[in-house]
Amino acid sequence: MNDLPTPRPRRRTVLSGAFALGAGAVLGTALPGSAWAAATPVISGCAAWGSRPPSAPVKLLATAPHKIIVHHTATPNSTDYSQAHAFALSRSIQDSHMDEKGWIDSGQHFTISRGGWITEGRHSSAAALAGGTQQVESAHCTGQNTVAVGIENEGTYSTVDPLSAQYAKLVDLCAYICAQYGLRAYQIFGHRDFNNTECPGDRLYAMLPQLRADVAARIGGSPSWSGWPVARLGDTGxxxxxxxxxxxxxxxxxxxxxxxxxxxxxxxxxxxxxxxxxxxxxxxxxxxxxxxxxxxxxxxxxxxxxxxxxxxxxxxxxxxxxxxxxxxxxxxxxxxxxxxxxxxxxxxxxxxxxxxx
Missing domain, CATH: 1.10.101.10 (PGBD-like superfamily/PGBD)
Structure with missing residues (x-):
């Protein structure tokens, strides 16, 4: 993973609010009149879903992220929408990342199950988000692990769309992340925008413009993203x-x-x-x-x-x-x-x- 050379100056509007950190869960409540008008999501922390401890200390970075990267887990599209399944999924992901990939912990910051349950991925991610000024170094996207929040969405979305409950929680979580870190809706991307991968699947990737629009409806601002040009051999200028x-x-x-x-x-x-x-x-x-x-x-x-x-x-x-x-x-x-x-x-x-x- 490569650190970007210059940290992004923060554009965060300070939101006053209370967080209850108990039983491994993080609960936030938006105040009336805040720029973000919806209730913040409940995030079940690592302790709640029975995570293993990291194999090495998790690194807390002094800088805030400047983008969100959306993933899919590329696992079966389960019809078990329970919280117990969501917790089991989080344990399975952590086991895979630590035992098969050799990472110190889960690679992503957050996971959303098909039932719409949000869990913390890498330890301390929820607390860092609650603070709004720091981020946990992750392992979800090569080249972006010190500058982007990674969200895994349970399922495989190459030919089908996410369930409505799951998508709604993705909107909630992205809007909250943007509000906490001062991000704009157009700073939401897919994994394939950075690495050579099919993630987050053709169908979920095609939904990103709508995701940006839905997040912008919560936090304000334009969701439009114009894309990049192409430069190749023989070009000048x-x-x-x-x-x-x-x-x-x-x-x-x-x-x-x-x-x-x-x-x-x-x-x-x-x-x-x-x-x-x-x-x-x-x-x-x-x-x-x-x-x-x-x-x-x-x-x-x-x-x-x-x-x-x-x-x-x-x-x-x-x-x-x-x-x-x-x-x-x-x-x-x-x-x-x-x-x-x-x-x-x-x-x-x-x-x-x-x-x-």
């Missing part, structure tokens, strides 16, 4: 130059000349291999998703150079020095205004995708 800077921010040593030649293709393939994306040498959806780190005031390095290159391509005159100062922040704000994006001076995934489009 500022998009390629930004790609080269971003690859350099992850350890490549390319000359950022704006020409997509064999060296750039090789660097893309190496990056895709490391992050378990489809390896084709073409910078598309998975590659851009893995490369695009949110950047804000105070960030520095090659990723900032990539951002400055794109802003200059949109008519600004920044010095490409890799330092995110007041000028770069003003440039991001100006672009966000022109693109009808939330204006906060932070280059998140949607700002990146619009710049690169």
């Amino acid at each position: 500022e998009r390629v130059r930004s790609l080269q800077h971003l690859l350099n921010s992850r350890g490549s040593t390319l000359t950022a000349d704006g020409s997509f030649g064999p060296a750039t293709e090789s660097a893309v393939r190496a990056f895709q291999t490391t992050n378990r994306a489809g390896v084709d040498g073409v910078a598309g959806n998975q590659t851009w998703h893995q490369l695009s780190a949110p950047l804000g005031r105070g960030a520095a390095g090659d990723a900032v150079k990539a951002l400055q290159v794109q802003l200059n391509a949109r008519g600004q005159a920044l010095v490409v020095d890799g330092s995110f100062g007041s000028g770069t922040e003003a440039g991001v704000r100006a672009f966000q205004t022109s693109a009808a994006l939330p204006v906060d001076g932070v280059a998140d995934a949607r700002t990146w995708s619009r710049l690169l489009a």
Whole structure:
């Protein structure tokens, strides 16, 4: 797993509320007048479903996540909708992750059963979410385990949709995560957006635009996601130059000349291999998703150079020095205004995708 180079500045609106931590369960209640109008979900903690202790200490990160990644368990579509089944599922997942994969604990942060029961996956995930400022390092998506909340949905959704009760709880949980961490609805993605996998299944993946819309109806804001461009061998221009800077921010040593030649293709393939994306040498959806780190005031390095290159391509005159100062922040704000994006001076995934489009 790869840490992104610059933590995302938090956009969290502080929500005052009470959490009861007892019997292994987490219960939250939204206050009247809060930005999020629905009751928060009940999450059964590790103690409630009888988890094993982690085989090594779980790492609590000082930074908040900046996205949610939706998975399916690729297990049978059970017709047992009981809480007891949900607890047994959580134990089975933990056993598989620890005994077969060799992980220290369950890989995901949360699991939603087909009956709509939400359980904590990796230890301390619920407490971190309740606090709203930290996250537990996970093992659910290569390249994203320090920056994304992972939600497993019981079942296989390649040809059928999730049950309505399960989907409703997914909306509840995503809305609550967004409210706690200051995320926007368009920051909800599927596992296949990052790694070369069928997860979360064709049908559940196709429901993500509706999921974003349903979450946005709870927390406000636009749910729209415009997607990423494609850059490949033979392309030239500022998009390629930004790609080269971003690859350099992850350890490549390319000359950022704006020409997509064999060296750039090789660097893309190496990056895709490391992050378990489809390896084709073409910078598309998975590659851009893995490369695009949110950047804000105070960030520095090659990723900032990539951002400055794109802003200059949109008519600004920044010095490409890799330092995110007041000028770069003003440039991001100006672009966000022109693109009808939330204006906060932070280059998140949607700002990146619009710049690169």
